[in-house]
Amino acid sequence: MGPLYTFEGKTPVVHPRAWVAPTAAVIGDVEIGEEASIWYHCVLRGDTNIIRIGPRTNIQDGTIVHVNAGRQSTIIGADVTVGHAAIIHACRLEDRAFVGMGATVLDDAVIEAGGVLAAGSVLPPGKRIGVLELWMGNPAKLVRVLTEEARAGFDRTAPHYVELAGRHRSIS
Template sequence: MDANQTTTLPPLYVFEGHRPVIHPNAWVAPTAAVIGQVTIGEGSNIWYHCVLRGDTNTITIGTGTNIQDGTIVHVNAGRQCTTIGNDVTVGHAAIIHACTLKDRAFVGMGATVLDDAVIEEGGVLAAGSVLPPGKVIKAMELWMGNPAKMVQVLTVERRAGFDRTAGHYVELSGRHRRSLAGA
């Protein structure tokens, strides 16, 4: 191991007896904070300076999902949990609050998804957009703006470009895990 490298454990915090559950093949960056009722599935990756705060409800993240740097994921006390499916991409500095992101949903950098909103399988919210409470992005729709509105239905070819991101981040998180461990 290089003298400048140290092995770091992910920052997991028990809150009122609830301990985060992280699959052994998931990766949580050492500067992220995962608090309370949070479950992270196989191959998912939580990047630097993210906060996942499951203090008053649950956060569930499926497999192969990436939550990129600086993102905040939270819940609504006693009313809405946050559910994030498989192979989801959440871009840098997004806010995900008490909502549902189904499999293969894509949330662009700096976007916000609010209470009771849903992004269905393959739906896309553009960077910097705000999805208001209760709104639903249907499968293969691209929404943008503040408040976000549907701007187009994606072709299979265009949607395929978004799908490459999740797999890339699974691979990249493995490289970060090995590098930080000094391997």
Template sequence: MTDVSPPFYPFEGKAPAVHDTAWVAPTAAVIGDVTIGAGSNVWYHCVLRGDTNFIRIGAGTNIQDGTIIHVNRAAEATIIGDHVTVGHAAIIHACTLEDFAFVGMGATVLDGAVMEEGALLAAGSVLPPRKRMGKYEFWVGNPAKFVRVLGEEERARFGKTAPHYVELAGRHRATLAG
């Protein structure tokens, strides 16, 4: 059987801490001071590099395929809350994504930026350094600009993504375990 263990790498004495119920794909790389919470999942070909600062990921969060998460050596770590969705091939750099935030595919969130609870950054958009998206706000573009506040129906629909990925991660874990 092929080794399907995810590659965890210590850096300067700090090793990743991954909750027993989290799932990290075997082709992901998790490096240094990275904490991944209960039920969270990190998909194929992601790189989470906590070398010059730390990365914290809460519970039930999904980091989809090809995403890069890094930090800033100054005072900016990367903090990702609970039940956050980070779409495929996103770049998350030295910023804060609060609970239930949603980062679209190929989007970028830069140093010091904050996405408050339930904020939605559209696919391919770039949230510039130190910008703050308010609670349940929808932003789009490069640079990203405020469009509107999401309605309850939209929030409910986007809120189904993170639990879906928790369930799907369990299926991947079981399949890879053989």
């Protein structure tokens, strides 16, 4: 299990079937659900509010997850994919949300179930990506609503990362 740090009496809680890479840092009031995976060089800093990560969610390499002091937690649902080097700050990602590599989600923003934020995009404070919507750009804007068939490709990522985390567990 990667480094878990108690901060002001709050110790991260990691489900026994979750995996945290040995180079990740998980700090304070953070809970990580069953079969979730936190990859190499991620920082999850629940120092001034809570972070919750749902089952089978993958937070990929180099991602930063933080909160807004006393005002906004970060809540990430089940089967969510957060791509490499993303920034997730004081927001909510509902079940099956997908955040592309290098994307940023800012304070009070929401990505609803099955919503997608494209790689490199920035979702401004308070914006909401609706169910199955694809947004991209800086600032991110709605591009189109995905069909379930188009969304199915994104849905293969979470189970892949559950399996891959099991293989990485053997080297850490």
